Amino acid sequence: MKFVDEFRDSGKAKALAREIENIVARLEKGRARPLQLMEFCGGHTHTIFRYGIEQMLPDGIEMVHGPGCPVCVLPMGRVDDCVALAERPEVIFTTFGDAMRVPGSRKSLLQAKADGADVRMVYSPLDALELARRHPDREVIFFGLGFETTMPSTALTVLQARREGVANFSLFCNHITTVPTIKAVLDSPDMMVDGFLAPGHVSMVIGEAPFQFITRDYRKPLVITGFEPLDILQSIWMVLKQFDEGRCEVENQYRRIVPPRGNTQALKAINEVFEIREFFEWRGLGSIDHSGVKMREAFADFDAERKFTVENPRIADPKSCQCGEVVKGVIKPWDCKIFGRQCNPENPMGALMVSSEGACAAYYNNGYHRRTA
Amino acid sequence: MCLGIPGQITEITSEEMLMARVTVAGVSREVNIACIVDDAHPPASCVGDWVLVHVGFAMSRIDEEEARRTLDILEQLGEVQEELSAMRQGAGA
Numbered sequence: 295m296k297f298v299d300e301f302r303d304s305g306k307a308k309a310l311a312r313e314i315e316n317i318v319a320r321l322e323k324g325r326a327r328p329l330q331l332m333e334f335c336g337g338h339t340h341t342i343f344r345y346g347i348e349q350m351l352p353d354g355i356e357m358v359h360g361p362g363c364p365v366c367v368l369p370m371g372r373v374d375d376c377v378a379l380a381e382r383p384e385v386i387f388t389t390f391g392d393a394m395r396v397p398g399s400r401k402s403l404l405q406a407k408a409d410g411a412d413v414r415m416v417y418s419p420l421d422a423l424e425l426a427r428r429h430p431d432r433e434v435i436f437f438g439l440g441f442e443t444t445m446p447s448t449a450l451t452v453l454q455a456r457r458e459g460v461a462n463f464s465l466f467c468n469h470i471t472t473v474p475t476i477k478a479v480l481d482s483p484d485m486m487v488d489g490f491l492a493p494g495h496v497s498m499v500i501g502e503a504p505f506q507f508i509t510r511d512y513r514k515p516l517v518i519t520g521f522e523p524l525d526i527l528q529s530i531w532m533v534l535k536q537f538d539e540g541r542c543e544v545e546n547q548y549r550r551i552v553p554p555r556g557n558t559q560a561l562k563a564i565n566e567v568f569e570i571r572e573f574f575e576w577r578g579l580g581s582i583d584h585s586g587v588k589m590r591e592a593f594a595d596f597d598a599e600r601k602f603t604v605e606n607p608r609i610a611d612p613k614s615c616q617c618g619e620v621v622k623g624v625i626k627p628w629d630c631k632i633f634g635r636q637c638n639p640e641n642p643m644g645a646l647m648v649s650s651e652g653a654c655a656a657y658y659n660n661g662y663h664r665r666t667a
Numbered sequence: 668m669c670l671g672i673p674g675q676i677t678e679i680t681s682e683e684m685l686m687a688r689v690t691v692a693g694v695s696r697e698v699n700i701a702c703i704v705d706d707a708h709p710p711a712s713c714v715g716d717w718v719l720v721h722v723g724f725a726m727s728r729i730d731e732e733e734a735r736r737t738l739d740i741l742e743q744l745g746e747v748q749e750e751l752s753a754m755r756q757g758a759g760a
């Protein structure tokens with residue numbers, strides 16, 4: 295892995311690692327347990343493992359890999375709904391490739407496709423709209439998922455469909471929101487996380503303000519973080535510096551992409567099309583209040599949930615799954631009793647094994663199969 | 668899906684629909700530019716700009732050097748090929 299060595303040898307990475315070590319050594323005095331920092335976003339998890347960033351950190355800090363992988367947290371009931379929609383003969387069901395392999399209680403979308411359902415992978419919701427224009431005799435459903443990063447794209451696509459009057463296009467909306475989810479993690483009694491690296495591209499849309507309550511009400515420092523390995527090291531250092539200097543604030547390491555107020559046009563489109571759901575069901579975390587959005591009444595004609603019957607069954611995660619505890623940093627992936635046995639990337643039982651951005655898959659794929667002494 | 672990829676706007680294909688042609692690592696496709704146009708940046712002025720593209724939408728402007736560096740890193744992370752093949756497939760899938 296040439297690039298990993300190059301990264302670690304680089305002057306900047308070395309200097310940051312040294313600084314981090316110095317601060318942790320100071321902070322460690324009088325602490326009974328390591329400092330825990332949560333990276334919320336699956337993109338960050340991916341970079342951390344790809345570049346072996348955890349191995350560059352001293353023992354006094356631990357990274358907790360949060361729930362921010364939209365594919366991972368999709369509950370089985372929702373996948374079942376997708377499969378049921380896709381199996382309708384008039385439907386062309388379109389989705390991002392990432393969602394194809396997520397297991398439902400009966401089958402995944404990939405299996406549904408193999409069994410004859412018309413499931414198509416698209417790169418963009420715009421491609422789904424184009425399919426609807428080209429096949430006026432079919433119903434084209436786009437499976438919208440992801441956090442605020444992808445919400446503007448589906449909102450703008452729906453607005454375009456309405457402008458053109460593409461009546462055979464609809465959205466199956468499963469978008470989820472970042473802030474209520476972080477709040478749920480913070481409110482859970484066994485939570486021990488001391489500080490946060492906040493997702494860069496979500497912040498590019500929503501800006502800095504929505505994170506203020508975390509530093510104000512929960513007193514946890516937070517740094518909005520980019521996706522490159524140096525971004526992550528630098529942000530870890532910034533959080534530690536806040537501890538060291540007794541500060542607790544929202545800082546923005548990713549200023550080159552994240553404007554403090556977010557993206558006005560994107561937020562406008564989101565607010566026009568979507569409203570908050572009472573609650574949304576998460577794989578591994580259960581139901582979280584206000585953690586998802588649905589389409590407003592005005593867009594009922596483009597809402598697959600209203601156009602077709604969608605059952606939204608609640609299917610409990612298998613009992614042996616401990617995804618919730620991993621996500622909160624209470625246990626490490628290898629502490630889960632079925633890690634690497636019944637639950638592995640080929641046959642994922644829990645959410646965090648589904649995509650390479652999930653913590654358990656990342657541990658498994660990178661050979662961290664057990665605690666090393 | 669969440670990482671995005673930098674590309675350069677080469678032409679505006681529809682002012683009305685706010686669509687533009689973007690070249691990403693040699694692959695060209697149409698993307699929507701609604702999120703990066705405002706009074707200070709009308710569509711016509713966007714040609715030549717580097718942008719971060721997420722699922723077919725330009726989400727923010729970036730400078731050229733930054734764009735090249737990000738492409739390098741995405742290449743190392745093994746993300747570029749996946750993104751490009753998805754892009755090429757487009758609606759034809």
Ligand code: SF4
Pocket residue numbers: 614615616617618620627630631632633634637638643644645646647648654
């Ligand atoms: S090993 Fe599987 S079930 Fe256990 S926490 Fe990880 S993803 Fe969840």
